[in-house]
Amino acid sequence: MKKIFLISFIFSAVAFSQTLIPKLPQITASSFLLIDAETNKIIAQQNPEASTGLASITKIMTSYIVADYLKQGFLNIKDSTTVSEKCWRMEGSRMFIQEGKKVLIEDLMRGMIIQSGNDAACALAEHIAGTQEDFASLMNDYAQKMELKNTNFTNPTGLPNVNHYSTAEDIAKLSIVLINDFPDEYAIYSEKEFTYNDIRQLNRNSLLWQDDSIDGIKTGHTRASGYCLVASSKRADMRLISIVLNSASEKSRLQDTRRLLDYGFKYYQTKKIIAKYQPISIVDVWGGMEDKLELGPEKDIFVTLTKPTFDRLTIEASKNLGVKAPVRKDSVIDRLDIKVDGETIQSVDLVAVNNVQRKGIVIATLESLMFYVYSFFMQDEIN
Numbered sequence: 001m002k003k004i005f006l007i008s009f010i011f012s013a014v015a016f017s018q019t020l021i022p023k024l025p026q027i028t029a030s031s032f033l034l035i036d037a038e039t040n041k042i043i044a045q046q047n048p049e050a051s052t053g054l055a056s057i058t059k060i061m062t063s064y065i066v067a068d069y070l071k072q073g074f075l076n077i078k079d080s081t082t083v084s085e086k087c088w089r090m091e092g093s094r095m096f097i098q099e100g101k102k103v104l105i106e107d108l109m110r111g112m113i114i115q116s117g118n119d120a121a122c123a124l125a126e127h128i129a130g131t132q133e134d135f136a137s138l139m140n141d142y143a144q145k146m147e148l149k150n151t152n153f154t155n156p157t158g159l160p161n162v163n164h165y166s167t168a169e170d171i172a173k174l175s176i177v178l179i180n181d182f183p184d185e186y187a188i189y190s191e192k193e194f195t196y197n198d199i200r201q202l203n204r205n206s207l208l209w210q211d212d213s214i215d216g217i218k219t220g221h222t223r224a225s226g227y228c229l230v231a232s233s234k235r236a237d238m239r240l241i242s243i244v245l246n247s248a249s250e251k252s253r254l255q256d257t258r259r260l261l262d263y264g265f266k267y268y269q270t271k272k273i274i275a276k277y278q279p280i281s282i283v284d285v286w287g288g289m290e291d292k293l294e295l296g297p298e299k300d301i302f303v304t305l306t307k308p309t310f311d312r313l314t315i316e317a318s319k320n321l322g323v324k325a326p327v328r329k330d331s332v333i334d335r336l337d338i339k340v341d342g343e344t345i346q347s348v349d350l351v352a353v354n355n356v357q358r359k360g361i362v363i364a365t366l367e368s369l370m371f372y373v374y375s376f377f378m379q380d381e382i383n
Helices: 055-072 105-113 118-129 132-145 168-181 183-190 250-267 307-312 361-382
Strands: 004-006 031-036 042-046 080-082 102-104 193-196 199-202 214-222 226-235 238-247 268-274 281-286 292-296 301-306 313-318 332-340 343-352
Touching (some): 055 132, 055 214, 080 105, 102 105, 105 118, 118 132, 168 226, 183 214, 226 250, 238 250, 268 307, 268 313, 281 332, 292 332, 307 313
Antiparallel strands (some): 031 042, 031 238, 193 199, 313 332, 332 343
16 A cells, blocks of 8 residues: 655644534525635536626627737737728617727726626727628637636627626636736726716726725626625635626625525635645755655645635655655655545645756766666556
8 A cells, every 4th residue: 555644744643423404594596606816616506607698798708809819919008990891880888988989998897897888898809800790700619618617608798699698607707817817907997987088987897886895897788687795805815706696686696695695605715735846845956966856736725615624634655665766856756635624625746846966977876776666666566
């Protein structure tokens, strides 16, 4: 049987019975999901793969593409575009741009995100791709790249179309990618108002006035999709994202969202349990300028658990027989298991924290032979 050694920083050696927390409060939306943005831990869900119309939730993807084009240099925030008749005539929510007038990309972004302007989304789409249809094709390319497997776009606005749909699960992925990839553009979602052409409009997400921890993301409503709300809240070092789809009313989508977020923050916690390159184990190096090598994770390791469960968290790594030099930093050498009550909840690669150069050819060859002999005889003991 393979030998295992227990890492010294076990959070507690005391075993307790399984943590019991209250059931989730009643949520009226037909589809919802609550997820931690750092760990992707799903805290609560119902019908997360149910397909539904997107309404203005669509504009999360539209804004992502604009942000990506800005990053790549295809756009400049101070660029302007001329408004077409088609965009000027867009139905639904608008920022009230005028046909034939030039509008800054910066203003269109705020008009789309804060005012939920369909005319703004149309103008951005036409500026990037020529037509809304070609922009929708681009949206689907991005969706495929993000592995949004149950999502399809036909327009940049979210106006109803039988072939325009997504799921709570896919919207969660998209929202997390937006926050992580483009924090500067994401910050626009927290702005409470925007004035364009002397018309002042408030952000459609009224939770921004009710809870200072909420900094986005997007509302949506059509008859087909019902009332939708994607909300993101950060309290201390924990960010939760709530997706509520096909709720019965504006009031119920707000109530559902508050219940989900409050439940998650009350009973769950996200902690960094291991820092990037924090030494977890030490292995022998054969034929190297150094005879020992420290192993650690290649990134910070976070976990999301119910608060009392951290007392039962342990971290275990396999006992490695050693490695041959040369060893390059970040080479995967071993694995560690993060466990609760002895059950693995997450496995993480352990990488070389440093480079190890090879010794001279003669000594390195002799030590390599010794390593093979040692491995041969030790294998029986480990297996």
